[in-house]
Amino acid sequence: MPKFEAGMESMLDMFVFETGDLLEKLDDILMRTEQEETIGTEDINEIFRTMHTIKGSASMMGLQNMSTLAHAVEDLFYIIRDDPNVKYDKPGLYELLFASSDNLKNELENIQDDDIPLTDFTELEGKIHAFAAQMKGESAPAQAAQASGGDDISHLFPDDEDESILTYRVTYQETCAMPSARGFVLLRGLGQIAEVCSTLPVDLDDDNADDEIKSHGLIIKLITDDAKKVLEFLEDGINVEKAEQLHKPEKSAAPAAKPAPQAAPTPQQAEAAVAEAKAETAQEKKPEKQAPKKPAEKHEQSLITVNLEKLNQLLDLVAEIVITQGSVTSSPDLKDLGVDLDRFNKSARELKKLTDELQDAVMSIRMVPVSTAFQKMNRVVRDMNQKLGKGVTLLFEGEDTEVDKSIVDILNDPLMHITRNAVDHGIEMPEERAAAGKTEPPTVTLSAGYDSGEVVISCRDNGAGMDRAKILAKAKKNGLLTKSENEYTDKEVYAFTVAAGFSTNEKITEYSGRGVGMDVVKKNIEKVGGKLLVDSEFGVGSVFTIRIPLSLSIIDVLSVSVGENSFSVPISSVREAFSCKAENYILDPDGNEFIMLREKCLPLIRLSRHFGIQSEIEDVDKGIMLYCKEDDTGAVLFADSIISDQQIVVKPFSPLLSDFPLKEAGMNGCSILGDGTITIALDVKELLKPFVKEKT
Amino acid sequence: MAFTEKDEEFEQQGGKILSFFADNKFYSFYITDVTDIIEIPEITYVPTLPKYIRGIMNHRGKAIPVIDFALRMSLPEPSYTERSCVIVVEIGSFQAGIMVDRVSDVEDVTPEMIARSPIEGGTVKFFITANKKRISLLDPERLVRDKR
Numbered sequence: 013m014p015k016f017e018a019g020m021e022s023m024l025d026m027f028v029f030e031t032g033d034l035l036e037k038l039d040d041i042l043m044r045t046e047q048e049e050t051i052g053t054e055d056i057n058e059i060f061r062t063m064h065t066i067k068g069s070a071s072m073m074g075l076q077n078m079s080t081l082a083h084a085v086e087d088l089f090y091i092i093r094d095d096p097n098v099k100y101d102k103p104g105l106y107e108l109l110f111a112s113s114d115n116l117k118n119e120l121e122n123i124q125d126d127d128i129p130l131t132d133f134t135e136l137e138g139k140i141h142a143f144a145a146q147m148k149g150e151s152a153p154a155q156a157a158q159a160s161g162g163d164d165i166s167h168l169f170p171d172d173e174d175e176s177i178l179t180y181r182v183t184y185q186e187t188c189a190m191p192s193a194r195g196f197v198l199l200r201g202l203g204q205i206a207e208v209c210s211t212l213p214v215d216l217d218d219d220n221a222d223d224e225i226k227s228h229g230l231i232i233k234l235i236t237d238d239a240k241k242v243l244e245f246l247e248d249g250i251n252v253e254k255a256e257q258l259h260k261p262e263k264s265a266a267p268a269a270k271p272a273p274q275a276a277p278t279p280q281q282a283e284a285a286v287a288e289a290k291a292e293t294a295q296e297k298k299p300e301k302q303a304p305k306k307p308a309e310k311h312e313q314s315l316i317t318v319n320l321e322k323l324n325q326l327l328d329l330v331a332e333i334v335i336t337q338g339s340v341t342s343s344p345d346l347k348d349l350g351v352d353l354d355r356f357n358k359s360a361r362e363l364k365k366l367t368d369e370l371q372d373a374v375m376s377i378r379m380v381p382v383s384t385a386f387q388k389m390n391r392v393v394r395d396m397n398q399k400l401g402k403g404v405t406l407l408f409e410g411e412d413t414e415v416d417k418s419i420v421d422i423l424n425d426p427l428m429h430i431t432r433n434a435v436d437h438g439i440e441m442p443e444e445r446a447a448a449g450k451t452e453p454p455t456v457t458l459s460a461g462y463d464s465g466e467v468v469i470s471c472r473d474n475g476a477g478m479d480r481a482k483i484l485a486k487a488k489k490n491g492l493l494t495k496s497e498n499e500y501t502d503k504e505v506y507a508f509t510v511a512a513g514f515s516t517n518e519k520i521t522e523y524s525g526r527g528v529g530m531d532v533v534k535k536n537i538e539k540v541g542g543k544l545l546v547d548s549e550f551g552v553g554s555v556f557t558i559r560i561p562l563s564l565s566i567i568d569v570l571s572v573s574v575g576e577n578s579f580s581v582p583i584s585s586v587r588e589a590f591s592c593k594a595e596n597y598i599l600d601p602d603g604n605e606f607i608m609l610r611e612k613c614l615p616l617i618r619l620s621r622h623f624g625i626q627s628e629i630e631d632v633d634k635g636i637m638l639y640c641k642e643d644d645t646g647a648v649l650f651a652d653s654i655i656s657d658q659q660i661v662v663k664p665f666s667p668l669l670s671d672f673p674l675k676e677a678g679m680n681g682c683s684i685l686g687d688g689t690i691t692i693a694l695d696v697k698e699l700l701k702p703f704v705k706e707k708t
Numbered sequence: 709m710a711f712t713e714k715d716e717e718f719e720q721q722g723g724k725i726l727s728f729f730a731d732n733k734f735y736s737f738y739i740t741d742v743t744d745i746i747e748i749p750e751i752t753y754v755p756t757l758p759k760y761i762r763g764i765m766n767h768r769g770k771a772i773p774v775i776d777f778a779l780r781m782s783l784p785e786p787s788y789t790e791r792s793c794v795i796v797v798e799i800g801s802f803q804a805g806i807m808v809d810r811v812s813d814v815e816d817v818t819p820e821m822i823a824r825s826p827i828e829g830g831t832v833k834f835f836i837t838a839n840k841k842r843i844s845l846l847d848p849e850r851l852v853r854d855k856r
């Protein structure tokens with residue numbers, strides 16, 4: 013059997029995304045309700061709906077294993093929903109639920125890799141079923157005899173039916189969890205070789221459809237030229253046990269006439285449904301209780317999923333429109349016309365305003381709050397609390413900071429490692445905390461924000477902090493020391509903790525201690541041009557900080573001209589722009605140039621000389637000075653003149669230029685401006701590097 | 709860089725090339741590598757790059773590097789005219805502009821016209837003899853990436 017239904021490959025992305033999203037939300041609910049220790053009707057319904065949707069879509073994809081697992085969980089909640097007072101083992105339930113959610117998530121990753129076979133969830137399902145049975149205080153209802161609904165087929169043939177209409181019945185294997193979904197796929201395929209007139213059950217989306225099909229089979233009425241092909245097609249469907257063509261019986265005198273089964277199943281049919289449901293599963297819902305479930309199939313329409321590639325394409329197109337618009341409205345041909353262009357100019361201004369808005373809107377689409385990455389950590393901390401009994405509270409700060417989607421994706425893994433580390437290594441055991449006289453509850457705080465063109469994500473714990481002596485001893489043991497112990501600054505010592513093969517934890521725990529995690533994290537962050545910094549205070553706690561450049565984000569810059577070139581300095585690094593008087597200029601005997609600014613002596617960087625550009629402006633009082641500061645280092649940049657302050661999207665230089673040390677020379681990337689010209693974004697930190705004082 | 713499948717296929721079956729002219733010699737790229745031929749646009753100088761990289765240009769919303777072919781090949785610097793242009797080539801998923809004196813022609817090449825360069829991984833992949841002209845078929849990646 014293929015991994016999933018043929019023809020559904022195109023749906024795979026969507027399926028993975030949607031299901032992943034649902035599981036994410038499920039985790040949130042589980043975490044919250046576990047903490048609150050009560051689970052409201054609303055939440056029960058939500059979980060129920062989530063599982064139902066996953067069951068449905070997994071089944072649609074032909075992923076039987078996921079579908080049945082979701083079905084098992086759905087059953088659990090069916091019981092809880094039906095009887096909110098039902099007694100059950102809460103921690104046990106949550107364990108099962110989290111296990112199911114994790115298994116489903118893993119499977120989502122597996123199905124994208126053709127080499128990994130589908131996982132068998134039977135064991136977990138067994139546990140869930142056993143739990144459900146226990147919950148009900150008995151093993152589920154005795155298996156009723158199979159009701160025979162399918163034998164009397166005369167009602168399927170109304171007297172006035174056209175002779176050319178053929179009738180087929182498809183029966184599914186008993187193990188098939190959602191025959192309605194399978195049927196739906198079947199009908200879709202059938203549309204190519206035959207014209208489907210009607211089906212019974214009429215509405216495959218109906219909640220009773222599954223039971224209906226299980227007991228009576230799926231009846232399809234269709235018109236076709238090639239009856240044989242249709243039959244073959246039906247027989248080839250996934251999970252199809254039998255497909256047959258039905259013929260009108262001689263006597264069509266069934267008193268039952270034409271039932272409307274989807275509206276009100278006969279008692280017989282309901283019974284059949286119960287019988288079909290596996291012994292330990294809960295009985296299927298009764299028709300009158302279906303109302304609240306319906307909306308589950310319709311997702312919140314306020315959100316749609318878009319392929320990132322399409323979005324990038326849109327972004328490029330908008331950029332081109334902006335550029336083209338600029339060249340149209342300022343076309344030299346217009347000047348040659350020599351007529352009054354008042355109305356044209358007015359429209360042009362309006363157009364510009366609109367395209368500007370369009371550009372902003374498109375750019376903002378790619379931005380997502382970091383909370384999506386943060387929220388996943390809730391789960392990590394919850395699991396660890398359970399195992400380690402540390403009772404750590406996870407706090408968020410600035411979680412609505414918006415960053416580019418790609419950055420959030422990058423953050424997921426490092427955040428997980430760092431958070432695990434903080435809980436496992438950082439926070440002490442409750443006894444130790446008490447012994448150290450710490451009364452405040454143990455917390456791990458994740459915070460996010462921007463700082464000088466970078467996204468700064470930090471993870472702070474109020475745990476034991478790092479022991480300098482211990483780290484040094486360990487580093488010595490592992491042969492990591494390159495100079496004498498006393499020469500190491502605190503920061504350098506703490507940096508050992510993220511070096512390869514380093515772990516001060518005596519015991520290797522399930523979560524950390526092998527000393528592999530952090531150096532991988534560090535490498536991954538560095539790969540995208542970011543940094544991982546460690547700081548700590550013994551007895552007070554530690555902070556891990558991730559800094560990632562906003563590679564595709566809008567930043568405010570001050571653009572200056574140097575000769576014929578335009579450079580843009582991030583406004584976040586510019587403290588002041590000023591004209592300098594000649595008397596504030598100092599040239600020392602070594603040839604170094606300085607500028608006195610309010611009692612401070614600052615090094616002068618002439619951009620023209622730094623970049624080897626011809627500029628007519630040599631005198632310091634003719635050009636413009638930008639006082640820039642990064643961390644504790646300040647310097648003055650000298651340029652010809654200020655062009656404008658504007659917002660730009662900095663893009664890295666073409667990878668074809670990666671062999672050249674552009675970054676080291678102080679250039680971050682470039683940006684195409686509204687008029688189509690290019691400005692080069694400066695990396696002030698890199699420019700100031702020669703002036704950074706080594707702190708001791 | 710070893711020969712790619714594309715190169716092998718070209719050697720055996722021939723194909724179309726875009727030839728251009730520099731310092732009395734003919735050079736060419738696979739026509740499938742060429743995405744555009746444009747007039748010399750405004751080029752933004754990027755400091756610190758080698759001289760043969762003229763800078764970056766805005767090509768359909770992307771900033772792509774522009775290589776001066778003559779400088780790259782250490783040929784005498786031509787006086788660019790209105791017939792001069794930039795050939796935009798695709799290198800992997802990236803683009804680069806090659807600034808040339810003038811584009812010559814699109815030539816149909818048959819296998820017997822092709823001679824493989826004895827130096828594997830050189831700037832020139834094949835020497836092609838067409839209409840009594842000798843045309844070198846170049847590896848655009850080597851033009852852009854290889855430091856001189």
